[in-house]
Structure formats: structure tokens, C-alpha cells
Amino acid sequence: MIGPRDNAPARPSPTTTLNRASRPSAGPGDALPDHPDFLWRNPDPKPSYDVVVVGGGGHGLATAYYLAKNHGVTNIAVLEKGWLAGGNMARNTTIIRSNYLWDESSGIYEHSLKLWETLEEDLDYPILFSQRGVLNLAHSLQDIRDSKRRVYANQLNGIDAEWLEPEEVAKVCPIVNISPDVRYPVLGATYQPRAGIAKHDYVAWGFARKADAYGIDLIQDCEVTGLDIVDGRVRGVRTTRGDIAAGKVALAAAGHSSVLAAMAGLRLPLQSHPLQALVSELLEPVHPTVVMSNAVHVYVSQAHKGELVMGAGIDSYNGYGQRGAFHILERQMAAALELFPVFARAHMLRTWAGIVDTTPDASPIVGLTPVENLYLNCGWGTGGFKATPGVGWCFAHTVATGEPHPYNAPFTLDRFTTGALVDEHGAAAVAH
Known part of the structure; x- marks a missing residue:
């Protein structure tokens, strides 16, 4: 088990705040996972990384994990402006299903559901997945x-x-x-x-623990305030904890994605x-x-x-x-x-x-942007949690290879100019 680094800041960590506020108590027969403070390091950011993932929720953590596991990319920082998984990941209602109308939607959600079915063994961590x-x-x-x-x-x-x-x-x-x-x-x-439910906090902690074991830096209390773009190519991010150079930047910040994209001059249909x-x-x-x-x-x-x-x-x-x-x-x-x-x-x-x-068609946006080496994962509406492992897998492929995975290829940003929309309003009227 990996404990906090000796040079961690001397202030209370955001993770500790999470435990005080929302750490679940054990019910009858429940084995409570190890305390999150000891599941991952709390490092200071390095000057540069191969990949910076902006957003330390389920999608950001899963993307970092699958970048390491599937593609061997480990020089990664996951930046979270608050505490890890303290945004929508901590606030959703945990429904997991794949019964969407269109082939494109059912493809990525069914891929995700199949990953959910073995995720506890893969992460070696209890997530209380109940079908x-x-x-x-x-x-x-x-x-x-x-x-x-x-x-x-x-x-x-x-x-x-x-x-x-x-x-x-x-x-x-x-x-x-x-x-x-x-x-x-x-x-x-x-x-x-x-279909079913899982324990959202445990899912996030499981991904964070595995990502940390690969040497990925999970940096909390680190808000992105700007993007460094030169000649149409992203070179890094500006944060409240200093500038960080990056070969690639992946945005996975849910409701704040439009704010981040605007830093790159992109107006998203969100x-x-x-x-x-x-x-x-x-x-x-x-x-x-x-x-x-x-x-x-x-x-x-x-x-x-x-x-x-x-x-x-x-x-x-x-x-x-x-x-x-x-x-x-x-x-x-x-x-x-x-x-x-x-x-x-x-x-x-x-x-x-x-x-x-x-988004206008109630489907996500996952893929490349007009800015070179800047990647986007957003627009999930109320369906982000159920997609966590599936989109992490596919977004990691997109970031590592520079090409969309077949499951997220229908959800690129340019569909709003080509007209190839994936209208899931019927499946998304209540819980996307």
C-alpha cells in the first residue's frame, strides 16, 4: 500500500476533507475499504508531463489508468481543482445500464457495462457493483x-x-x-x-489507487487557469500551482468543460x-x-x-x-x-x-479538437457515471494514438457541422 509522500504539503489534504464529509459508514456485512489517505500519494506537480488530464473525477481517473494499463503511458498528471472525485462523481445517483436506442450509444455503453462486470477484479478493490x-x-x-x-x-x-x-x-x-x-x-x-448500481466513491478510489501505483501523479487543489497554445498546438497548462508543460492535454471536467475549452478559443455546443x-x-x-x-x-x-x-x-x-x-x-x-x-x-x-x-443531441463529445494535442471528453449530461470505465478506455486510446477508438468515433465534435447527430433524447429524458 502506498502512503503519502514525505514531502507532501503540511496543510490538510483535500482527500482528508472528503473523508470527513462523505466517507461512507459500513453497513451490516460491508467491508470498508482502506482509508483513502493511504491509497495514493499527494504529490506536488512536476514541471512537465507527457499527458496532463484535467479533471480528477471518474472519467479523468479512468483515462489515466487505461493510458498506463493499455498503452504504457505513465508520465501523467491528473489535475483536480478541488478534492479527488469531489464533483459529479460524488454527486451522481450511480445508475449503470446500456439499453440505449441507437447503435452508437449502445455500443459504448455496452462496452462500459462489460468492463463494469469485471472491474472489481481488475482494480482489486471493492466497488459494490450490484446487477x-x-x-x-x-x-x-x-x-x-x-x-x-x-x-x-x-x-x-x-x-x-x-x-x-x-x-x-x-x-x-x-x-x-x-x-x-x-x-x-x-x-x-x-x-x-x-443493469444496476455501484458505490461511486469506491469506484473513484479504486481507479485512483491503481493509477498511483503506475506512478501517475494525482494532484489535488490545482485549478487550471489557462492553456498554453503556440501555433495551434497545446504546450501545457497554467494552474494555481504553477505552469505545467505537457505533450498532450485531455479535458475531462464535465460541467466546466465549456469554460476550459474557451481558454483554447473553442466555443462548444454545451x-x-x-x-x-x-x-x-x-x-x-x-x-x-x-x-x-x-x-x-x-x-x-x-x-x-x-x-x-x-x-x-x-x-x-x-x-x-x-x-x-x-x-x-x-x-x-x-x-x-x-x-x-x-x-x-x-x-x-x-x-x-x-x-x-x-449537448443538442443528448450524446457526449469525445475526441480531437481543432487545437493539436488537445483532446475533449464532455457532454455526457446525466449519463457520465455509467460510462466511466468505457469512456476511460476509449478516451485513453484516443489520447495515446491520436485517433478515435471505434466506440467513440461517432461522438466527435465535428458531427455538429456534418449533421451526423446521435439523438438520444428519448433515452435521456430523465437519467441519460
Whole structure:
């Protein structure tokens, strides 16, 4: 196990802050992973690196790990302006699935799901990946048509997808209200049995631990304030901890990607919105799967410790606030009680918001930019967590070779000029 370096700064590390604020407590039978302070070094930045990854969340950490593992590139720095994995990685609702409509989307998400299925062994670290299945409910005839279309498309792509009638929905999740006498009666659902959830903090810590073992520098409290670009080629980054030269720079900063890209003179087709979620008090195990509903606009699962984890759609306004709003939560709770009357007496424990970056076609942007050796991974909307290992693998390939991986080739920036869009609004209305 690698401990903190002797020359680490004498101030409290951002990692320590994370542990005080959000380190999970062990539930019955849970083995708590080693304390994060001892999973990776807390180094000062070196003057130069072969690759600088901007963004120390799940995508940035996974990219660095797969650059080392798959391509032998280890002279890497991952720069995080706060504490490691303290942005959207710490704020998402952990749903993992691959049942997307279009071939391009299902390809990269299914690649990711297959990596999820062996990730715990690969990282040699517990991530609590639970393949409990995901139900996407249908409440109207149009919902049924759209849902069945997606099931058939999934099946053609070899993805496990089924259409369930209301009685079959109740067998998978007995606490769902399938009464016809409600505002939004459940008329059926799509079901992906291999889908599920994982523990987001553990995923980040597992990737960070492995990246550090390869000698990759994970540099916290290091905000990028500018990009050094000469003759159309990126040469490094300017940060609050000094200038750092780099052969290549990979941006993986989620909702702040448009701000970073603007430093290179790039105006991205992105809008950033708050996305709210909440958890309840601890409850006994009552919810066996993940339930999502576009029409009622809520999705619900139960975490390993027992909290109900609930989310809704993005806030309509643009912004960078990481806080909740009562009217959003009120609608979210009304929607949840429509589907789950059994939760009527559950108490809300805490709420939060993340910052999601959305594109016009509700699909990500992964690939090269007009600036030589500057690479971009953004626009995942609310679907970034489930893509973590898959996009890390593909983005690492893109950075190492200078060419898109086949799975992220459809998601290049130039699709917005060629018109080759991948419109996933139907699959992304609630949880992308």
C-alpha cells in the first residue's frame, strides 16, 4: 500500500476533507475499504508531463489508468481543482445500464457495462457493483411504442432487454403501484437485468489507487487557469500551482468543460445545468431494483446501506450552483409517491446538485479538437457515471494514438457541422 509522500504539503489534504464529509459508514456485512489517505500519494506537480488530464473525477481517473494499463503511458498528471472525485462523481445517483436506442450509444455503453462486470477484479478493490436490473416504466401508448422500439433495437445489438407487462413489473418490483386508478398508470416497462448500481466513491478510489501505483501523479487543489497554445498546438497548462508543460492535454471536467475549452478559443455546443438528487433516511431492504419513469419524472433505487436514492430531470435554467431547490424536490417527491405509496412516511436525509453538461443531441463529445494535442471528453449530461470505465478506455486510446477508438468515433465534435447527430433524447429524458 502506498502512503503519502514525505514531502507532501503540511496543510490538510483535500482527500482528508472528503473523508470527513462523505466517507461512507459500513453497513451490516460491508467491508470498508482502506482509508483513502493511504491509497495514493499527494504529490506536488512536476514541471512537465507527457499527458496532463484535467479533471480528477471518474472519467479523468479512468483515462489515466487505461493510458498506463493499455498503452504504457505513465508520465501523467491528473489535475483536480478541488478534492479527488469531489464533483459529479460524488454527486451522481450511480445508475449503470446500456439499453440505449441507437447503435452508437449502445455500443459504448455496452462496452462500459462489460468492463463494469469485471472491474472489481481488475482494480482489486471493492466497488459494490450490484446487477439488480433497471426498469423503465411506460405510462402511455406512445411510451409503449417508444419503449418496445428500444427493446427491439437493444436485442438486435445483443443487449439484454425485455418488455414487461404490468403484472410482470410487479413481480420484479412488488412495491411499484400498478393500479390503473392513478394519474400515470403503469402500462408496462422495459427491463435490463444486467443493469444496476455501484458505490461511486469506491469506484473513484479504486481507479485512483491503481493509477498511483503506475506512478501517475494525482494532484489535488490545482485549478487550471489557462492553456498554453503556440501555433495551434497545446504546450501545457497554467494552474494555481504553477505552469505545467505537457505533450498532450485531455479535458475531462464535465460541467466546466465549456469554460476550459474557451481558454483554447473553442466555443462548444454545451449547456450546463444543475441536476438535483436526494437520499432518505436508512430503511430496511424494500426496493430490489432500479425504477425509472420519464413521464412521472423520477428514478429510485436503494443504496447498499439502506437509503433511498432519488433523482429527477435537470433544472431548466443554466448555472453552476451545486445546491437544491424546494420546488424541484417537491415535484420529485410527488412523483415518487405516485409510484411508491409505501414511501409516504420516509424522511428525507439530504439533498444536493451536480453540474451536467448537455449537448443538442443528448450524446457526449469525445475526441480531437481543432487545437493539436488537445483532446475533449464532455457532454455526457446525466449519463457520465455509467460510462466511466468505457469512456476511460476509449478516451485513453484516443489520447495515446491520436485517433478515435471505434466506440467513440461517432461522438466527435465535428458531427455538429456534418449533421451526423446521435439523438438520444428519448433515452435521456430523465437519467441519460
